[in-house]
Amino acid sequence: MSEPEPAADGEATSFDLTGALNQLAGLVLSRETVETALELVTSVATTATADTMGAGVTVVDEQGKRSRAASNPWVERADALQYELDEGPCLTAWRSGELVRIDDTTTDGRFPRWNEWAARLGVRSVLSAPLVAAGESIGAMKVYGERPSTYGERDERVMEQLARQAAILLANAQSLREARRHTRQLTEALASRDAIAHATGILLARGTASPRDAFGALAATARRVDRTVEEVARALVDQVTARDADSPGP
Amino acid sequence: MTRHDRHHQIQAARLRADLSVQDLWLAYVALGGSGDAFDVDGYLQGVVSLDTFEQDVLAQAVNEGLADVYRAARVPLSTSGIGDGAVPGNLRAIVEHLLEQPPRIADARDEGATDDPP
Numbered sequence: 001m002s003e004p005e006p007a008a009d010g011e012a013t014s015f016d017l018t019g020a021l022n023q024l025a026g027l028v029l030s031r032e033t034v035e036t037a038l039e040l041v042t043s044v045a046t047t048a049t050a051d052t053m054g055a056g057v058t059v060v061d062e063q064g065k066r067s068r069a070a071s072n073p074w075v076e077r078a079d080a081l082q083y084e085l086d087e088g089p090c091l092t093a094w095r096s097g098e099l100v101r102i103d104d105t106t107t108d109g110r111f112p113r114w115n116e117w118a119a120r121l122g123v124r125s126v127l128s129a130p131l132v133a134a135g136e137s138i139g140a141m142k143v144y145g146e147r148p149s150t151y152g153e154r155d156e157r158v159m160e161q162l163a164r165q166a167a168i169l170l171a172n173a174q175s176l177r178e179a180r181r182h183t184r185q186l187t188e189a190l191a192s193r194d195a196i197a198h199a200t201g202i203l204l205a206r207g208t209a210s211p212r213d214a215f216g217a218l219a220a221t222a223r224r225v226d227r228t229v230e231e232v233a234r235a236l237v238d239q240v241t242a243r244d245a246d247s248p249g250p
Numbered sequence: 251m252t253r254h255d256r257h258h259q260i261q262a263a264r265l266r267a268d269l270s271v272q273d274l275w276l277a278y279v280a281l282g283g284s285g286d287a288f289d290v291d292g293y294l295q296g297v298v299s300l301d302t303f304e305q306d307v308l309a310q311a312v313n314e315g316l317a318d319v320y321r322a323a324r325v326p327l328s329t330s331g332i333g334d335g336a337v338p339g340n341l342r343a344i345v346e347h348l349l350e351q352p353p354r355i356a357d358a359r360d361e362g363a364t365d366d367p368p
Contacts (some may be wrong), residue, residue: 152310196282203320208354212303215282217353225341228314229281235345 011119019157032172033155034059037173039067045143046071048162049155054078056165058090059131059139061174074121075144081117088114090140093128099139102126102149118144125150129163133171135212141166199233202240256305260312261294265314277311 039058045055054075056076058068070076082088088111089100102108105115105124118126125145131138141163147153203214215229222232262273271294275287285293285304292298300308334348 027334088334185276189276192280193282200282202349206349208352209354213353215303215307217348219306220343221348222310227315227341227342228317232341232345235341236348239342239345241351248261 010037032066033111033171034061034173034177035069037169038067039162040241041141041162041170044166045141045159045162048158049143049151049170051145051147051150053146055141055143056142057131057139057170058094059170059174061138062178078118078121078123079142082114085113087111087124088118089128090142093139093142094137097130098159099130100126100128101151101156103151105146122146124148127151127155127159129159131163131167131170133167138167138171139175167232195230195233195237199236202236204205257293257296258310260305260308263312263316266295267319268300268311269312269315272306274311274315276317278308281306281311283311 028077038059041057042055045057046052049055053131054071056068056070056075058066058079060066068076068079079090080103082091088100092098092110102110102115103125105119105126108115123144124147126142127150128142131142136232141159143151143155143159161205196215199218200211200214203217208217209217218229218232218236221227222229225232264271271291275283275285275290275324275328278285278290283290283304285300289298289304290308293300293305334339
């Protein structure tokens with residue numbers, strides 16, 4: 001039996017790329033969160049590339065909120081440094097939408113400050129792929145190696161394919177999170193609308209001419225006490241309910 | 251203040267309150283507004299007209315958004331309780347007053363909201 005590492009041609013022998021891609025594609029999205037999806041992508045990236053000592057994924061959602069996963073604390077540190085210094089392979093991959101490979105952080109001149117810190121953390125090789133979903137760059141995934149020239153053309157191809165699948169998975173997980181957020185906001189909006197409708201009804205029963213006038217009165221009150229219309233409406237409904245509870249029943 | 255440039259004011263306030271059109275529409279619906287998101291977007295762009303009441307609801311929604319921003323930026327005083335705005339008793343009293351003497355007919359409401367320069 002020969003070594004599992006093939007010369008350059010072996011697509012199937014060294015690593016089960018198809019299996020990994022299926023794993024990413026086959027997730028039951030309704031049960032997955034952005035966080036579990038990030039962790040999965042990170043672990044697949046670690047095993048998919050040879051001699052990788054750490055991997056990380058960062059995505060940003062519609063609100064500009066960043067989520068990330070890292071296989072270990074120093075990967076997290078190396079990632080955080082990119083944002084602090086505003087330079088680094090992943091930021092470039094993210095912004096340019098193109099793969100970035102560093103063969104040796106001690107000689108690469110593109111990210112001088114980040115390279116210096118990365119080398120101190122023990123990172124010598126980097127491969128970072130952008131996560132592009134529906135034509136939009138939503139983040140980047142990267143693998144780090146402790147020896148120079150860890151990554152070659154084969155790793156680039158593997159990372160590109162993984163990133164393509166991972167981007168779809170992460171974009172879907174984000175959409176799901178967005179959908180949940182919208183549902184929650186809508187429910188809250190309806191509850192507020194109900195409270196205002198109740199308060200309007202009470203005012204109408206007491207002789208206010210129209211719903212518009214009732215809203216005007218609630219808004220004027222809200223302005224006087226520096227509250228929201230919803231708060232005033234709720235206070236009004238509460239007060240009436242409390243009063244009715246106090247008065248003796250028929 | 252003509253009705254024509256009110257949408258500009260609301261649009262400017264929306265940006266200041268850092269609300270997306272979607273967020274503003276939702277806040278407006280929460281207050282009882284009945285236009286859809288396209289009506290609101292179109293109104294803000296000056297290509298759709300909203301009736302005065304819907305405009306008022308939208309103005310209230312954006313004003314509450316602005317109030318949130320200012321409230322979050324307020325600096326608390328060392329003497330706690332002072333400067334925190336209305337006290338709860340205040341709200342009770344004023345609501346009580348509102349219940350005792352609800353406005354009956356459309357009175358000429360003060361144009362308080364339009365006093366401030368944009």
